[in-house]
Amino acid sequence: MKKITVHSPGTVANLVCGFDILGLALKEPYDIMEVTLTDQPGIIIHNRDEYNLPTDPDKNVAGVVFKVALEQAGSSQGFEVVMEKRIKPGSGIGSSAASAAGAAVAANHLLGNIFSRDELVQLAMHGEKLAAGVKHADNIAPCILGGISLIRSIHPLDILSIPAPDLWVTVVHPQVEVRTSDARQILRQQVLLKDAIRQWGNIAGLVTGFFTNDLQLIGRSLEDVIIEPVRSILIPGFDEVKTTCLAAGALGGGISGSGPSIFMLSEHQHTAQKVEAAMQAVYERLGIAYHTYVTTISKTGVTIIE
Structure with missing residues (x-):
């Protein structure tokens, strides 16, 4: 054997x-x-x-x-x-x-x-x-x-x-269930051309940011005008988490996969830990159990x- x-x-x-x-x-x-x-x-x-x-x-x-x-x-x-x-x-x-x-x-x-x-x-x-x-x-x-x-x-x-830039990743997993199959079913099957154009620009900007290690470009390209507005309604506290994490210094982030986890990218470990504290504060206030991770890209x- x-x-x-x-x-x-x-x-x-x-x-x-x-x-x-x-x-x-x-x-x-x-x-x-x-x-x-x-x-x-x-x-x-x-x-x-x-x-x-x-x-x-x-x-x-x-x-x-x-x-x-x-x-x-x-x-x-x-x-x-x-x-x-x-x-x-x-x-x-x-x-x-x-x-x-x-x-x-x-x-x-x-x-x-x-x-x-x-x-x-x-x-x-x-x-x-x-x-x-x-x-x-x-x-x-x-x-x-x-x-x-x-x-x-x-x-x-x-x-x-x-x-892969040497970035820190902070993840919060609120203990609510979002099934991938369910998260796919609620998505729109058609999108406006103006939204598609904006999305294509963000994808191109994000990939370019990774190749050039342009952290500011990475941050402003982490925007979703098609999927996130629909899926985020399944995740309690999503908008507040995103707002407070950006205020704590995160480059940007959003829903991890189909959720309910939310991820944020940061340049430094101390920023990633501040982002973790911001995530924790939201779910403590909401009374929702959670797990957090502060890690890097493997x-x-x-x-x-x-």
Whole structure:
């Protein structure tokens, strides 16, 4: 038997204006998966956390990925997996992507590194389809590759890695539930041309800001006129959090993925900690339980520990 452990990081998808096409990997939090390649066919899943996720591989994000990996490899072997999720499901910081990406990377390693980078992403996207009902890679790609990813296209898959500035990321996860599938259903199917033009300008500005390390350009490009105005109504305190965080010195930020988590980028650690305090103050006043993280952008993505 061959056995490895992988650390699979949380991610921030969309990056405000880049719906389904931009994402970054977080240094913390991360899930831990212990994966063993067995001679017995089938997928056995054990949970070492409080979330009681399905152990049926057909209903488990990681299980689906492991099954597809074996099928594509033409292998009659199996996997036994112990999962310790530290990224709460439904948090908006890529919990399902961490499971799917971790499974893809672990399976590939144990099967002899038979999949290419793009094939790994495509493999992990099977898990995202189970979780969200649609294949998307804005969490998967940075989770696997680290740093910041631009998904130019899904069909055919075309992923670009973008330079990640040394920025701090502050995340607050108010303990309310926003299901990704529900957050997608409320979105408008048509947008005004003037809104589309403004959004395109923000995406181009954000990507340019990352490439040139222009922090002010990054800050003013973190604006969403299409998705955020609709989704933010699902997140209590969103407008106040954003206003107070900007006043505390954050460059900018917004909804992480489909929410309810909110992220903010800062140039310095002390600013990121002030932003955290501002987030905490809002939810203390509202009486809503929360978790906060002050972290950085992970440059490595899923990490294998043998």
